[in-house]
Amino acid sequence: MPPEVSVPSLFQLGYYWEAKIFLTSVKLDLYTPLANGSKSAEQLASEIKVDTDALSRLMDALVSIGLLKKEEDAYANIPQLAEFLVKTSRFYMGELMLLQDAEWDHWGKLEEIVKTGRPAVKDNIFISRPEMGATVSRVLHRMANRVAPALAEKIDLSSYETFIDVGGGGGAFSIAFSKRYPHLKATLFDLPQTLKIALENIEQEGLSDQIHLSEGNFNQGSLPDTYDVVFASDILHYQTDAENAALLQRLYEATNSGGVVIIKDMFIGDDDAEPGWNAVFSIHMMVYSEKGRCFKGKKIREWLTKAGFDNIVEIEKNTILAATKGI
Ligand SMILES: C[S@@+](CC[C@H](N)C(=O)[O-])C[C@H]1O[C@@H](n2cnc3c(N)ncnc32)[C@H](O)[C@@H]1O
Incomplete structure (x- = not known):
């Protein structure tokens, strides 16, 4: 309403x-x-x-x-x-x-961005401003820590053995799932500057043996291996439509048969009359990144289906979708 x-x-x-x-x-x-x-x-x-x-x-x-x-x-x-x-x-x-x-000065450019359609900044903060990116990672890690343990309770990973957290940031979700499922072999994949923060957090939790860190760019080449569970939280809203479609294809290639992909993000409501607060967050992305935006859940479903995933289910409204890769 x-x-x-x-x-x-x-x-x-x-x-x-x-x-x-x-x-x-x-x-x-x-x-x-x-x-x-x-x-x-x-x-x-x-x-x-x-x-x-x-x-x-x-x-x-x-x-x-x-x-x-x-x-x-x-x-x-x-x-x-x-x-x-x-x-x-x-x-x-x-x-x-x-x-x-x-971000104050960038918000001052909103009118100009809307008039011209041209972004006020280059790339995204993690790539163009690594120091600010590190601050963002710390903040996001703290925020994610508040929801990750409940999510690890909610999503049952007990029958899976391997897990990758793509763009895993400070590691809140890798840490929560690894604690909840101690048999899980986890990999946190991210850019080198973010991995430094993840390393500190993982060491602090005493999980260095369970969570392996892997450095790379998820828009280039393939992921380091294939996994039973491929988890990606809050990375789609930094990217374009085409990059995300290609990324979900990469995630499909990295999922073992019978495995599952879990996409957590800030989706705009599918009902045009009720976009929800993420439509406001999407303006924040327009102001502070070159190409970031929030997508509708149905767009993510489209990418997942095109990539080859089936059984798409919404685990949390406008926040989490999961899908499986057939055997
Ligand atoms: C918004 S944060 C999300 C962090 C974490 N997944 C969470 O939900 O709290 C986005 C993450 O994606 C990483 N990232 C951005 N672009 C990337 C790329 N091209 N390749 C790998 N990681 C990337 C950033 O370093 C950052 O850790």
């Missing part, structure tokens, strides 16, 4: 001031220096070397939004938020905001 629209909600939609105030507060990392107690604007400004008056106005705005509190002249963290905004916390989520902030 489309959201109900009113004049106040229209005003709210066009209103980004609070978003930029918040992103800037994370960029300036105002929350970490307050982790051990409140500080005045003067104290904080001299610590982080910014203008005192401008900082105190920014912090007053943060108090008004509810992201800080103020008593007398001293600003303090809100305890429930501090665990996500203080850099030293294990639940720190600031990297996600830093990422949004880094």
Whole structure:
């Protein structure tokens, strides 16, 4: 159902001031220096070397939004938020905001992109901006860690022996499936710069014997071997129609007879009247990558069928499709 629209909600939609105030507060990392107690604007400004008056106005705005509190002249963290905004916390989520902030200038080019159809950036972040790509991988890994164990429970891999995680990133899914199915021999396939992050995570989990890392480009040549389970999460939305059709063909070649392919992504609803939030995410991809976009589930079904897979089933609505390769 489309959201109900009113004049106040229209005003709210066009209103980004609070978003930029918040992103800037994370960029300036105002929350970490307050982790051990409140500080005045003067104290904080001299610590982080910014203008005192401008900082105190920014912090007053943060108090008004509810992201800080103020008593007398001293600003303090809100305890429930501090665990996500203080850099030293294990639940720190600031990297996600830093990422949004880094895309600010690209969003400013949206009108031009729509007018010309020309992208504002080259390639995708993992290839053209490896440092930013590493930040993305860390953020995605943290987010994926929240859903991967439940997915490993939901999808029964007990009868399979080999597994490849194509574009496996930080390894959240390889790790979750390997923990849930300790007999599984897993391979995480990705670009060299991302494998460094995967290695750290896999070592930390003590799974180096079970998960093998393999370096390569999934758009070139074939995958290193064939596997019972071929898993690919959040890689299709960085690519074109033609690249994905070719990639799914490659995944078919890499699947053993009787094996299964599992595609997890952010599909646009098949019903044109209900595209879902992924239609908004698709604009993010249009702004921050050369050719990224979200596809409808029926497009993925088409590629899977053309590649030779059968028995396509939707495991999670607009998120996960699985299909088998006949014997
Ligand atoms: C959005 S991340 C998804 C990571 C992980 N699968 C997940 O769902 O959290 C996309 C991943 O694809 C990798 N990647 C992008 N282009 C690639 C290519 N051409 N060959 C191999 N890996 C690629 C990136 O390094 C990154 O780890």
